[in-house]
Amino acid sequence: MGFHIETRKVQKTGGSSYIISLPKVWIDKHGVEKNDTLGILSQPDGNLLITPQIDNETAIKTKEIIVDDFEDKNFLFRVLIGAYIMGFSRIVLKSSRKFEPLIRDTITNFTQIAIGPEIVEESNNFIVIKDLLNPKEMPFEKTIKRMYILVQGMHEDSINAFETQNKDLAEEVIKRDNDVDRLHWLVGRQSHIVLRDIILCQKMGITLEQASHYQQISRFLERIGDHASKIAKNVLILIKHKLDQNLMEEIKEVSILSLNLLNKSLDAWLQKSLVLANENIEDIRNLIVTTEKISLNAINSAEVSIAVGYIIESIRRTAEYSGDISEIIINNLV
Numbered sequence: 001m002g003f004h005i006e007t008r009k010v011q012k013t014g015g016s017s018y019i020i021s022l023p024k025v026w027i028d029k030h031g032v033e034k035n036d037t038l039g040i041l042s043q044p045d046g047n048l049l050i051t052p053q054i055d056n057e058t059a060i061k062t063k064e065i066i067v068d069d070f071e072d073k074n075f076l077f078r079v080l081i082g083a084y085i086m087g088f089s090r091i092v093l094k095s096s097r098k099f100e101p102l103i104r105d106t107i108t109n110f111t112q113i114a115i116g117p118e119i120v121e122e123s124n125n126f127i128v129i130k131d132l133l134n135p136k137e138m139p140f141e142k143t144i145k146r147m148y149i150l151v152q153g154m155h156e157d158s159i160n161a162f163e164t165q166n167k168d169l170a171e172e173v174i175k176r177d178n179d180v181d182r183l184h185w186l187v188g189r190q191s192h193i194v195l196r197d198i199i200l201c202q203k204m205g206i207t208l209e210q211a212s213h214y215q216q217i218s219r220f221l222e223r224i225g226d227h228a229s230k231i232a233k234n235v236l237i238l239i240k241h242k243l244d245q246n247l248m249e250e251i252k253e254v255s256i257l258s259l260n261l262l263n264k265s266l267d268a269w270l271q272k273s274l275v276l277a278n279e280n281i282e283d284i285r286n287l288i289v290t291t292e293k294i295s296l297n298a299i300n301s302a303e304v305s306i307a308v309g310y311i312i313e314s315i316r317r318t319a320e321y322s323g324d325i326s327e328i329i330i331n332n333l334v
Contacts, residue, residue, distance in 0.1 A: 022050070049198055063088040067095045073106040080110040084117060084131075085188040087196060091117070095125040113178060115186045135193050136204055138186060140214040147183050147221040148266045150176065152259065154228035155318060159255045162235045162311065163248065170239075173232035180225035187218035213332045217269070220321040220328075224262065227314035227321075234307040234314075241304050250294045251312060257287045258315045261322040268329050277326040277333070284323045291316045 008020040022032075032038070040050055063083040070076040083091050093107060107127055111117050116133030154173050161170040194204060194211045206214075261280055268276035291312055299305040 061088045062090040062092060064092045064094065067093055067099065067103050068097075070103070073102045076103065076106050077110060080107070081114065081185060084110075084114050085185055085192060087189055087192040089131045091129040093127040093129070098124040099127075113182050115182055116189075135190055138190065139204060140187065140190060140206065140211070143183050143187055143190075144214060144217055144221070144269075147180060147187075147218060147225075148262075150180050150183070151221050151225045151228060152262060152266075154180070154225055155231070155255070155259055155262070158228045158231035158235060159252060161232060162238070163252065165235075165239050167236065167239055170232040170235040174229050177225050177229040180222055184218050184222035187215055191215040210332065213328050216328050217325050220325050224318050224321050227317050230314045231311050234310045237307040238304060241301065243304070243308070244298055247294070247296075247298065247308070251308070251315070254287060254291050254294070254312065255315050257283075257290060258319040258322075261287065261319045265322040265325040265329070268326055272329075272333055274330060274333050277329040280326040281323045284319050287319045288316060 006023050010018050010020055012018055026032075038050055040048060063086075065076075065079060065083070067076065070079070080091065095103070099107075107119070107129070111119055111129060115138070116131045117129045118132050119127055120130045121128035154176050157169055158173045160166065161173065191211045191214065194206070195208060198208075261283060264276055264280045264283075267273070268280060294312055296305050296308055299308065
């Protein structure tokens with residue numbers, strides 16, 4: 001079926017009122033009756049949105065999952081996260097028999113990691129999870145700022161662990177990756193909800209384009225967090241080995257450059273600065289050149305050489321993702 005726009009002639013009634021008739025098919029589909037109240041919102045592009053759902057935030061979307069279909073707990077966890085990100089406000093889990101301990105643990109783990117979902121009803125073979133978070137209580141800006149702070153701290157601590165061979169600090173960085181993931185899932189969820197609900201989008205004071213940009217920035221920050229975690233994992237491999245001091249200084253130098261690029265992308269976003277965002281993209285070339293000059297020839301062990309190579313690669317990727325964020329900032333500002 002092709003795209004079709006119905007047209008209506010504007011009529012004038014009384015002294016200053018203008019009216020148009022509404023399509024009968026739309027009236028019937030939404031059960032609109034005489035004297036019902038409809039919502040009318042003016043859009044930034046000049047269009048008018050007419051909706052029968054004045055308070056659409058109360059709409060409940062339910063996803064039903066039969067856990068008999070999932071023998072792999074990781075598969076079930078991914079499906080729960082998928083339902084969460086897609087904006088389902090109610091998840092019903094059923095089983096033909098008593099929940100296996102691993103399945104129940106997976107469900108509990110999901111509610112503990114994801115922000116908002118709580119178990120509100122349960123039996124031996126039936127669990128209802130409801131999202132208790134109002135989207136307006138967690139605006140995108142607040143979540144993105146938290147993600148920036150987290151990944152900055154993770155990167156700094158992973159390099160400190162590298163310098164000081166601090167096993168505990170490296171392990172702590174790896175654990176913090178879960179905190180970044182849960183915020184990234186939240187941004188994904190919020191994005192899907194507002195893209196589906198233009199009224200909520202306007203109540204939160206953002207445009208659909210901004211919601212899309214927030215989701216993209218969140219994705220790059222999540223990857224930066226992954227690379228901080230990867231640095232920490234390779235630090236654990238290097239704990240027993242002594243590295244050349246010059247090599248460590250070179251790695252520290254590129255790490256500082258990379259972290260500066262990440263911080264500058266945050267400044268460009270907060271200050272809405274095209275100039276800062278553009279400078280950031282230009283500066284990435286200097287960092288890449290600097291990383292390419294680092295030589296691993298003095299390392300005799302293949303295991304050590306590979307681990308150090310991965311650390312340098314993660315530092316470079318952090319800078320490149322910061323550049324990607326700066327490109328999104330430019331697109332948004334333009």
